[in-house]
Amino acid sequence: MSASTARIFISISLVMAALAVLCGTTRIADIGPTIFFAVLMASTILASAGASFLQNAVVGLSAAFGPWYLQGILSGQGAIGAIVASVQMVTAATATGKASSLAEHEEQERQVRRRTRRGPR
Numbered sequence: 001m002s003a004s005t006a007r008i009f010i011s012i013s014l015v016m017a018a019l020a021v022l023c024g025t026t027r028i029a030d031i032g033p034t035i036f037f038a039v040l041m042a043s044t045i046l047a048s049a050g051a052s053f054l055q056n057a058v059v060g061l062s063a064a065f066g067p068w069y070l071q072g073i074l075s076g077q078g079a080i081g082a083i084v085a086s087v088q089m090v091t092a093a094t095a096t097g098k099a100s101s102l103a104e105h106e107e108q109e110r111q112v113r114r115r116t117r118r119g120p121r
Contacts, residue, residue: 004064007057014050018043 021043062069
């Protein structure tokens with residue numbers, strides 16, 4: 001296994017380990033919020049480090065094949081970035097803009113409780 005292949009394998013393993021930890025937390029019924037937050041932050045850092053390492057390894061490997069391959073990798077990353085930004089803009093433009101706040105939700109609950117206390121008319 002070459003050095004570039006090993007770097008790619010290690011980085012994919014890091015990302016998969018972070019995903020496995022997150023999937024494992026769904027099976028734990030009574031995990032405290034502090035512990036869950038710590039596990040979430042650790043797995044996020046692990047996944048981000050793995051993704052960064054993977055990007056670096058793939059660009060390094062493609063550079064070994066010449067500028068044509070490096071251009072393909074970088075153009076693909078740019079195209080995906082543009083698509084993601086476009087989807088975010090379309091999503092923001094089509095959003096209804098009506099996000100209910102906690103206060104509105106609590107007021108709705110109070111009204112429902114008042115109606116149920118009165119009983120049927």
